[in-house]
Amino acid sequence: MRSPPNAPAGAGGSSNDPSPNPICRRLLEKVRSMSTRLANQGRLIDRSKPIEFTFNGTRMTGYAGDTLASALLANDQLLVGRSFKYHRPRGLVASGAEEPNALVGLGTGDRFEPNQRATTTELFSGLSAQSQNHWPSLEFDVGVVNNKLARFLPAGFYYKMFIHPRPFWKHIYEPIIRKSAGLGQAPDQELKDADTYEHFYFFCDVLVVGGGVAGLQAALVAAKSGAKVLVLEQNAHWGGRAPVDGGMIDGDYPEAWVEQALAELTAMENVTLRNRCMGAGVYDHGYALGYERLTDHAPGQGGPRHRMWRIRAKQIVTATGAIERPLSFAGNDVPGVMLASAMRDYVVNWGTAPGKRVVVATNNDDAYRTALTLHEAGIEVVRLLDTRETGGGALMAEAREKGIRVECGRGIAKVKDGKCVTKVAICAQNGQGGAQEEVEADAVAMSGGWSPVVHLWSHCGGKLIWDDAQAHFRPDPERPPLGADGTGFVVAAGSANGPLELGHVLADAAEAGAKAAKAAGFEAEAKPATGAAQDEAPMQPVWLMPARAEIDLRMKAWLDFQNDVKVSDVQLAAREGFESVEHTKRYTTLGMATDQGKLSNINGLAILADSLGSEIPQVGTTTFRPPYHPISMGAIGGEARGEIFQPLRKTPMHDWHEANGADWEPVGHWRRPYAFVRAGESVKEAVSREILNTRQNVGLLDASTLGKLIVKGPDAGRFLDMMYTNMMSTLKVGKCRYGLMCSENGFLSDDGVVARIDEDTWLCHTTTGGADRIHAHMEEWLQTEWWDWKVYVANVTEQLAQVAVVGPKARMLLEKLNAEAGGGMDVSKEALPFMEWKDGEIGGFTCRAYRISFSGELSYEIAVPASQGQAFWDALMTAGEEFGVMPYGTECLHVMRAEKGFIMIGDETDGTVIPQDLGLNWAISKKKEDFIGKRAQERSHMVDPDRWQLVGLETLDGSVLPDGAYALGNGVNANGQKNTIGRVTSTYHSPTLGKGIAMGLVRHGPKRMGEVIEFPGTDGTTYKAKIVDPIFYDKEGEKQNV
Amino acid sequence: MLILECPYCGVKAEETELHAGGEAHLKRFGPGSSDDEFHDYLFMRENPKGVHFERWRHVNGCGKWFHAARCTTTLEVFGTYTAQTSAPPQEIRDAITAKRPGWSWREFE
């Protein structure tokens, strides 16, 4: 007897422990006794490397090289999940990405992932999987009551039911439906994904998707032409189906040829090979996504879990193979019914027996390979049912020779319902399902023919044609997806292109490789390897088994396994007028499950066409959408998470703010301190303190985020006159002027102080976050409208750290700094008057100082090189100590400007406000013929005297008006909405004045000074406010001008 | 995911390096124009199914605005050219004619 390959290494003790504890031993024995592992076969598994895993808490063992699916099968775990709608027990149907049933919750905690396909999950040590969509357990699921009611729940039943009474949908019906649908559990809401992800850009001449023999053949031809080639294979292993399907390539076994092709490709410098990397989608202009799973087979090993390749290829070869179609007979969803090719895979690749007595049903020759494989592995083939009256070709002869009982013109009437296959009723294919014989079997292999995987071909608009002989859609070479140059950029190769026979596949793939290489600009020669396989008889399209099955059979014949769509559902949809394939899909949910109809689409189409009395090509297909197979959201997001979710812009003093209590406010990608909060203080208290201190002593504001643009050239003045509503060309050198910018649509878009630096140079300040936008705005006009004007613009925002030194003691502070440095810029009123600027040194720092004020106080904005910003800030803080200097944040800035009646872009403006609304007519030049926005402001609605205009607002009791409140007018409008006559744009408590102050836009406002208007709050209170002048503080402007 | 070749720096820029700037060759109407002229200038766009001329800025690159001739139903690009012109250059128009005989767009054909 062979010693069991799985020595007790993983069973709890070390491998040389002679006495594992009794419980473990018992478990182990149980596992072994249930194993369906075959003694031989299993080319992908390494029997010297057993791997422990758990399924629904039960410990099981598999081998390195297993998928979770093959390991479950080897542990005789036939039942793997429950279906979406009827909660029917389901087993494995397929062996790859097309599997609809075997979806599990994988992993735990911050590495849990729902809906993972067992067939594409490589087994690893410690894997823990849970089956889905059942309660309380997989074996006993109360949801199966839906199955009993299936007759009452046909396609679209919910559109016809649950209509009355109205509240029941939201409160009763919908919650129940939602809970019973939904498949896997949601990941824990409080945990963050433990893994990281990344992207990678890659450029190549030819991208080959698929590492089967067709992909490798195409890659060889393309690579030999000198083209830069990238080959993607979704599985861990190369070679695709060929090693399982047999035949000979260049006189050798396919496996050997694959190895040699790989060696050859690996040796070529112009070739990159990636396995575990799926071609997920094809997009315009040669863009393709590769989805590389780096650590899914070994979680937690460090490094990114998935890498998304953003590929630009001149040409894309889709060598994505073909997928076998199920046959539609009653009970085709019972666990143990499997695609014939999948069954062959499980035997050959993983050495697992899906059963001991198998019925094979087919309409083509390929399933004979399965029968022969099973036979060879010692598994009894009870019957081979061939729907074709004359049966198959050479393979049939071989099968009969080996003693396999082949019956032609036969099919399956039904498989007995249950959690596994027990009995199979056999009937004439061309009948209504009257059973002629019932055989005992524990598995069924079915083959309804093959459909090329045309997804990637179709994603970007490639069209399909119907192939009558093979009864499938294949890429129409005349109508490929078109690239940037208007020519095709995708070439299908091998069975993805239609050919199924090995020799044809290789020849077609070589042609495809050559075609792609040539289209990418290389000279290529299509020299295929020679493939030899047995001749096959033509397949026979079979869309229903038996062909004239009665309704009770059709209601049990599944098309879409996961979404529980049956033949009868599609027929019902057609009967009710859902004739378009898109209607049928949506009405029945056919093909909308997580397998996206890889198994069900063509079968469903055929049933629909038949129901409509139409031909399949006339019915057409639904649109194929990316991705080919679901890809992780993590991979799509890439590296952008946590700290690097988005760029965070920092001023040179950012770290100081952070260390000194900054309560941050996001402004674009910048962070600005909202206030500097001290220990024991609330944010609100901090704001009050900052305001009072700045008004009484001196405050510092980090104004570095304000945009600073240098505009220079002989035409700069003329240009700025177009950009601003004001006249900037007449500004004198050394002076500053507050300027407004509008969009061409007339609305106020930005403001800031403009300084004239010299004869042909201006410096324009923008709002925080406005720098890039306004810079782009200027460049746009300069490059696309006035390209003959001589103006250069440079954005110097980040070159400078800018500090506003504000308050009655600001000058004293600067003078002290100068004194300490032994001299510096004269900052007296005479030397540097209000609205002027000067270059020089303050406290030893080279700087430019502007006498401008946004607070109404004596104020200097001082710009130093960014590299000196922190040092300058430190110097101001140190020297200012005796004057009570404090930093202040944006909220203090906002309140102080509101006290002064200064407008704020984004508060008083919202993209619908023109300068005229804000009483800013003084800043709109009447002398200029033109500026951006001028013509727009002449339109009828813009000159309407009823436009709301800026005023100040004060509540009668000194309280603060609610933010965003609207002023009530009389009556209602034609739609029954209460009329409004204005709104609050800014509202604050002013600690300076000890009361609430607000600004707002009010209809005829400036003419209604003193009137009291009402603002209904959302709290049930109506606030009364008096219309007042918007300047609440220092109306004469004496303080800023001292 | 378009690729457009910047005519200034030659980079075959992918869309994320570019900023789309709407229809090309607009004639600006300012003060003195009629309401209709101004309205059409600001809001009336060709929005064709087929050949279109549009503005792009190589924003994550050389920063220059340029023009592209592109088909809106296939995303085929016929060519890119300087923004400092008020009409598509002849070689661009010829390139389009070769692919889309009989095309027209505003006054151009």
Next chain:
Amino acid sequence: MKRYSAFAVAREALRYHTGWERAWRNPAPKRQYDVIIVGAGGHGLATAYYLGKNFGITNVAVLEKGWLGGGNTGRNTTIIRSNYLQDPSAAIYEKARSLYEDMSQDLNYNVMFSPRGVIMLAQTEHEVRGYKRTAHANALQGVSTEWIEPARVKELVPIINLAGPRYPVLGGLWQERGGTARHDAVAWGYARACSAMGMDIIQQCEVTGVRSEGGRVIGVDTTKGAIDCDKLGMVVAGNCSHLSQMAGFRLPVESVALQALVSEPIKPCMDVVVMANTVHGYMSQSDKGEMVIGGGTDGFNNYTQRGSFHHIEETVRALIETFPMVSRLKMLRQWGGIVDVTGDRSPIISKTPVQNCFVNAGWGTGGFKAIPGSGWAMAELMATGHSPLAEEFSMMRFKEGKFIDESVAAGVAH
């Protein structure tokens, strides 16, 4: 029309559902109709339905070049809310929302309107102010909406990460009676009801020309022949420029691709619709369990129904930041639709320079939620020449500078 009900389903079950009749007839076009609606999407079918229901006009054809409900109606993220800022928007979206409430009963078709609530997250001070302003406006507009604090947001959306490192949630604008509906069912329900009123829904019938005489519309040419009409309504998102050109006028719209995606289905984990505008992502969970996610629009004219993938990336990373569990879900399917965008991103429901020819277009990214209100207003405008709901949405507003700009309150128009 046979009524739908649980009893009807049970009765049919006993005879294997062989007795169901067609949901809508499949007629050949007549020579003449009182009204032709071009476009059998949600808006077009709703227009026809309310023409019949509210005005008794049933000699109506709805022409569709593809299959009904196959445009943006069948490819949007199904969000329904009405807490818009500006009066005209609030009026029409609230009309629509209130019609959704009774739509299943009205149409005898379960459109699965699910008033599960919609939250728009405020993640900057600017958004906080914008949404408070909207709440004030809504109170006067008769739209029920409410500003809520972060703790309440977390209660409603347990999967949210309130303290995201970048944009902590500062609160939200909550509309409890907003929600979602089954998009296809809205089109199918209207189609079935229109058909039952005797209207002809003619699919696979493309309009190839618009005929007019003396500045007045008289009919259309189609791939199924010429058809006369007294009045013509154009309700063809993604094609309105094309169609208006046939009628001899232009529209201030541009067509761009808008994308959406869904995750694989999971058990219920989010009962409300969440929109996070600062980071550009919105998400709800369908009754099937899929997380339905809306992406952004491309900046360039596009008729391919395929958008650029970087918008998907932007949306997904925003959602991962807002709902960390999303990271371990998988994208099942992505798709695109063509939306028409106007100069102020608000729609046009308007008379046109051609007499008796009306247009309903430019819904941008927000059309689904408006369907019944839009159909109601368009029907009223076509039947009577005047509709208070449509008044401000006239295409003349662009000339006057009288825009309806919803972007002003930090919100976006979807």
Next chain:
Amino acid sequence: MSDPLSALAGARYAGLATIEEAGLQGMITLRGDLSSKTLQKAVKAATGAAVPQTRRIAVSDTGAVAWMSPDELLLLVPYAEVVDKTAALTDALSGDHALAVNISDARAVFTLSGAGAREVLGKICPVDFDVSAFKPGDFRRTRMAQVAAAFWLDEAETFHIVCFRSVAQYVFNLLMASAHPQSKVGVY
């Protein structure tokens, strides 16, 4: 004046490639007519290098000149000399329509060296880093994940990366993530 500070004070990380903040670098934005003899002379005087070809950088012993756009160059000079050199350029070009601005403090500069350098950038920039596609002396302005950046490659296969100062930390973190020791792609 105090000692000037660069954005990240010489931060360093070694993974798939070595990332180093390069400290202060004198940088001048020069806009003007690149074909003008006066300009070419002034550039040579400031940097010792000639005006480069499109998307190239010209390096001399004392400085370098990078092609930014058809009317813009980036001049690299010693940090200590940048103020004077900017003034000298302005002087030399006073008769022309030109603009010279010191932007040394507006930027951060990183070097990225080692065998994995091309791959690290390939994760975050939509640029072909194949040795045949990106060569020493090539200069490229592009997008680095979500920010604008520019870089060039020197003869020692070291990339020099320039980004805005405000996003220096973001770029450094981004490069660190891309250079994670267990994230080798292995294609270059």
